[in-house]
Amino acid sequence: MALLLQTPFWGIFLSITTFMIGQILFKKSNGFFLFQPLFVAMVLGVIVLIIISKIANITIAESYADYKLGGDIIFWFLNMATVAFAVPLYKRRDLLHKYWIQIFLSLIIGMIISLILIFIISKLIGLTHTSLGAMLPQAATTAIAMPISANIVGRTNGLTASAITAMTVILNAVIIMALGDKLVKLFKLEKNPIGLGLGFGTAGHTIGSAKALEYGSVEGAMAAISVVVVGLVVDIVVPIFAKIIGF
Numbered sequence: 001m002a003l004l005l006q007t008p009f010w011g012i013f014l015s016i017t018t019f020m021i022g023q024i025l026f027k028k029s030n031g032f033f034l035f036q037p038l039f040v041a042m043v044l045g046v047i048v049l050i051i052i053s054k055i056a057n058i059t060i061a062e063s064y065a066d067y068k069l070g071g072d073i074i075f076w077f078l079n080m081a082t083v084a085f086a087v088p089l090y091k092r093r094d095l096l097h098k099y100w101i102q103i104f105l106s107l108i109i110g111m112i113i114s115l116i117l118i119f120i121i122s123k124l125i126g127l128t129h130t131s132l133g134a135m136l137p138q139a140a141t142t143a144i145a146m147p148i149s150a151n152i153v154g155r156t157n158g159l160t161a162s163a164i165t166a167m168t169v170i171l172n173a174v175i176i177m178a179l180g181d182k183l184v185k186l187f188k189l190e191k192n193p194i195g196l197g198l199g200f201g202t203a204g205h206t207i208g209s210a211k212a213l214e215y216g217s218v219e220g221a222m223a224a225i226s227v228v229v230v231g232l233v234v235d236i237v238v239p240i241f242a243k244i245i246g247f
Contacts, residue, residue: 005052005063011070018044033178036207038170064163078143081206089228092221099194106198107226111233114139115241130157133247134164140234141205141227142169148234152242169205176204180211197222202230 022040029035045067053063089096096103115136122132133153137145142165149165150158176183180200183189189196193216200212201223209227213220 005056005066006069008070008073011067012073013070014045014048014067015041015071015074018048033174036174036177038207039174042167042170075143075146078141081143086228088221088224092218092225095194095218095221096225102194103198103222103225103229107202107229108233108237110202111139111230111237112241115238119245129153129247130161131164133242134161135168136242137234137238138165138168138172139202140169140231142166144231144234145169148238152239152247173204173207176200176208177211180204180208184215193218194222198226201226 018041019037021044022035022037025035025040026032026037049063049067050060053060056063118135118138119132122135127135130153134149136152137148139145140148145165146162150162153161183199184196187199189199196215197212197219200208200219202208204211204223205227209220209223212223
């Protein structure tokens with residue numbers, strides 16, 4: 001069994017199995033937000049790794065390292081999924097051409113405000129240097145955010161930072177899945193499909209984009225545009241901001 005856990009098959013098996021369990025729970029519960037498949041997979045995966053570390057008498061870090069052999073293969077496919085967002089963006093490129101100034105300005109300004117608030121709140125509640133670095137790129141999807149946080153924090157704590165980043169990105173999506181409809185009503189975005197789509201895509205990433213599609217094709221396209229644009233903005237702005245605050 002120890003040899004099996006040290007092969008890529010283990011990480012792939014655990015990732016797929018926990019995600020499938022999440023899908024089943026999500027469908028059985030009629031879309032209850034806490035059973036969102038990514039969130040379930042994350043929680044169950046952590047529990048399984050802790051149990052295995054106890055049984056095999058190894059550290060949790062070693063258990064995670066064994067999982068990561070296959071987990072990295074799954075992560076590689078996330079890059080392809082992120083690139084796929086270019087398809088709806090291309091289909092509704094007319095919106096991008098017409099509103100590109102508003103789109104880019106709103107996302108850039110929102111990103112800068114978000115970074116400042118993250119920094120202030122992190123200092124107020126006493127987060128560690130590593131945790132602060134991990135929180136900074138959370139506006140991007142996991143495939144983009146995790147490598148950025150690892151590079152910001154550095155090689156020593158990079159693995160820890162990327163894990164924290166993944167958790168925050170997934171939690172963002174879970175919160176948007178739970179509160180998205182209420183936020184739309186609160187800010188009266190029903191009559192503003194562009195703002196609605198940008199909001200869902202920025203805050204909820206892939207899951208937010210799927211949610212935006214429930215409102216219409218324009219909303220879904222704008223959500224996809226925001227995922228791509230925010231990824232670019234995070235890739236450029238976050239490392240610069242991180243250096244300014246001492247990373």
